[in-house]
Amino acid sequence: MRKIIIVPSVLLLLLTPAQYSSAEPDYYQPAEKSKEELMMDLFFSLLLPNVQEAVSNYYSDYLTTSPLVYPYQIKILKMERTNGYRGYMFLVTIEVTPVVGPHNPVGRDQLTFSITPSKILLKEFKHMETYELPPNWQDIIKKN
Template identity: 40%
Template sequence: MWRRGILTCATLILVLQVLIQPTNASSNLNNNSRLVLTLLAPKIQEQINQYYKEKLTESPTYAPFLDPVNMLVGYFDSHIDVIVTITPYVGPHLSVGMDKISFKIDNRGTVEVLEYEHIKDYELPPNWKHIIKIKK
């Protein structure tokens, strides 16, 4: 009887090992897009901090795993132009706005911010309105 239980248990373990395969986190981004976003992440966050410091008491962050449609890349002999559209958020992913940032990256790797355009605001829920700075 106990042999039957051990055999059943061993079979179950083998079946589970075959059925449960480890997976790697993946992204919708191709490798070039992901590389560009990873390298620009500090500059993107810097621009978000700069813009929202006048509007909010808490600095928003953003999701660096953007879809390719939210990033345009132009390759030129002397530089690369990158335009990213981001949706900064606070707390549990409460969007505060939508912004577009244009960058120029020269062949030495120097990143220049060409333009920061705030496209629109999103309303925060009542329990997060306390972070909005009141304009005087």
């Protein structure tokens, strides 16, 4: 009698699909290989020199090596037009994870840029979190 109850119960558990969360991700992710993804990648490519400059400036006080930010390590937290519908002035807040060497993360940072057709201006840089480097990368930390 027990086998009759246990076997179907186990089969039911194994064959029931997992429940997926309906919660939205922290940031927007377009569909793979879509035009939106292409546009987002283009946007990150154009913004990357400004991101890299801001990150290098911040970490130059703490590290002897400038960390890198890769486009796929940028997350858009907020984008808004600041001068109305179809206006070309934007405020963009992103989160980045700069790395050194073979992708060792050094921290997590939020950057806010004001973007117009003629200028990209860093408005705010917030260092959110510092990550400990592996022992073989400790020598790039500046001593106070």
